[in-house]
Amino acid sequence: MKNGFLRPMGMALVVAALAAVSAAAKPAPPIAARAGLELARAAASAWAADAELVYVENDEDVNAQGGAARWGYLYVSPATGRARAWSVRDGRIAAAENVEMVFEAPPLPDGWIDSAEALAVADREAGRAFRKGAQGHLSTMLLMRGAFDESDPDRATWTLVYTAPGAPSLWVVVDAAEGKVRRTWRG
Amino acid sequence: MRTRSLVPALFLAALAATPAAAVAQTPAGVPTEVRVQRVKPDRPKLPTLRFLGANRDYLRAELDRLRVSTVRVRGMAAAIDPRFLRFGEMVAAAHAAGDSAAAADSARAGRELFASVTELGGLEDELDLLDRALARQRERLGVLQADFAGEQRTSLAVVLSGWPGDSAPTALSLAFEDGTTEAVSLSPEQRDALRAGGAVQVLHRLVEPREQLFAVAFGEAAAPGWLQLEPARDRVNLLRLDLSRLAAGDAASVAATAWTLDDRTP
Numbered sequence: 001m002k003n004g005f006l007r008p009m010g011m012a013l014v015v016a017a018l019a020a021v022s023a024a025a026k027p028a029p030p031i032a033a034r035a036g037l038e039l040a041r042a043a044a045s046a047w048a049a050d051a052e053l054v055y056v057e058n059d060e061d062v063n064a065q066g067g068a069a070r071w072g073y074l075y076v077s078p079a080t081g082r083a084r085a086w087s088v089r090d091g092r093i094a095a096a097e098n099v100e101m102v103f104e105a106p107p108l109p110d111g112w113i114d115s116a117e118a119l120a121v122a123d124r125e126a127g128r129a130f131r132k133g134a135q136g137h138l139s140t141m142l143l144m145r146g147a148f149d150e151s152d153p154d155r156a157t158w159t160l161v162y163t164a165p166g167a168p169s170l171w172v173v174v175d176a177a178e179g180k181v182r183r184t185w186r187g
Numbered sequence: 188m189r190t191r192s193l194v195p196a197l198f199l200a201a202l203a204a205t206p207a208a209a210v211a212q213t214p215a216g217v218p219t220e221v222r223v224q225r226v227k228p229d230r231p232k233l234p235t236l237r238f239l240g241a242n243r244d245y246l247r248a249e250l251d252r253l254r255v256s257t258v259r260v261r262g263m264a265a266a267i268d269p270r271f272l273r274f275g276e277m278v279a280a281a282h283a284a285g286d287s288a289a290a291a292d293s294a295r296a297g298r299e300l301f302a303s304v305t306e307l308g309g310l311e312d313e314l315d316l317l318d319r320a321l322a323r324q325r326e327r328l329g330v331l332q333a334d335f336a337g338e339q340r341t342s343l344a345v346v347l348s349g350w351p352g353d354s355a356p357t358a359l360s361l362a363f364e365d366g367t368t369e370a371v372s373l374s375p376e377q378r379d380a381l382r383a384g385g386a387v388q389v390l391h392r393l394v395e396p397r398e399q400l401f402a403v404a405f406g407e408a409a410a411p412g413w414l415q416l417e418p419a420r421d422r423v424n425l426l427r428l429d430l431s432r433l434a435a436g437d438a439a440s441v442a443a444t445a446w447t448l449d450d451r452t453p
Contacts, residue, residue, distance in 0.1 A: 070235075095234075105246075
């Protein structure tokens with residue numbers, strides 16, 4: 001009698017647990033970098049009224065269309081000198097953390113091209129050949145201003161880092177306003 | 188034997204996977220119970236900005252190469268938001284409508300002694316005029332509401348209710364995940380209101396629209412209670428802490444409910 005009651009309850013718990021675990025493990029759809037921006041901005045404005053976006057990076061692998069399941073956005077508050085990052089996944093903020101480092105990147109201007117467009121340009125110019133020749137893959141996409149472009153450091157740029165086993169990485173810098181490759185190098 | 192040990196493990200897994208009080212998914216105005224826990228829930232931490240973390244020195248060196256240089260830029264005035272210009276016109280129109288109504292009222296007072304069927308018709312016209320003025324005022328309020336109330340940001344208001352008697356707190360603190368803490372002292376008036384069965388709002392601030400932990404404590408020496416909450420985005424989220432069963436500052440003995448404010452205009 002006792003077992004007769006416990007067994008169905010145990011089965012129900014197993015089913016509930018499996019459903020919960022399966023829901024948690026469901027892969028998130030890849031999104032372009034801009035898709036998570038509005039939510040990150042909403043969180044940043046709650047954190048600091050003067051929050052400025054200074055850096056964007058893929059938090060999970062980037063697919064062939066420039067989408068990633070998770071993107072990270074770094075904001076700084078000039079008034080307090082603090083920095084905080086939000087990671088957006090599937091329309092929700094999956095992680096948030098204070099960044100304890102001095103990172104004096106200038107704020108990103110509006111109007112930067114999305115990750116899909118930046119990837120298409122970088123692939124066309126250099127990335128595709130690197131992938132084929134060195135059996136490499138794209139490991140990182142980051143958007144910031146003030147680095148990687150010595151000729152015009154004020155411009156916001158997407159930097160794409162392709163890596164391959166046993167070979168120097170390929171770096172491709174794409175102008176985030178004009179969508180043109182500004183420089184490439186191996187290292 | 189294996190099944191017996193598996194069931195509690197899966198039960199714990201199901202508990203761990205239980206989401207926070209998701210106010211975001213609940214219709215406005217419908218309260219959701221929030222668990223207040225003694226032990227801080229262990230939440231998996233997803234890594235973010237890994238490249239930046241691994242290459243921070245390199246990136247900072249890149250930024251250090253930036254040099255301040257003087258550039259010649261023409262200072263251009265920015266365009267004024269046309270809505271702000273319209274607000275002035277709306278205020279003038281509201282005043283004009285008020286003046287018309289006052290003039291009509293004055294004329295009506297003057298004619299009171301000469302009431303006649305014809306004058307009753309005039310009175311109807313005046314009432315129509317007032318109706319039209321009210322309708323236009325409603326339109327203006329609608330415009331203002333769309334401009335300002337439509338920009339509601341995610342906020343959290345904490346409301347206290349209930350009176351636990353001798354163990355009633357005089358202060359509470361609420362710690363947020365971003366490292367900030369809000370400390371609130373309860374005034375004698377607020378305590379009186381709680382004693383009389385009322386509710387008091389002790390805090391209202393912006394919060395991040397995401398699942399997060401809050402630590403609430405009643406008194407400096409008291410152990411905090413942990414609440415997991417997912418505030419709805421761009422809404423006023425309310426968290427009610429019922430102190431009726433608060434025992435010796437034990438925050439976990441507090442009953443908590445959360446809901447979003449229904450701010451739709453009737």
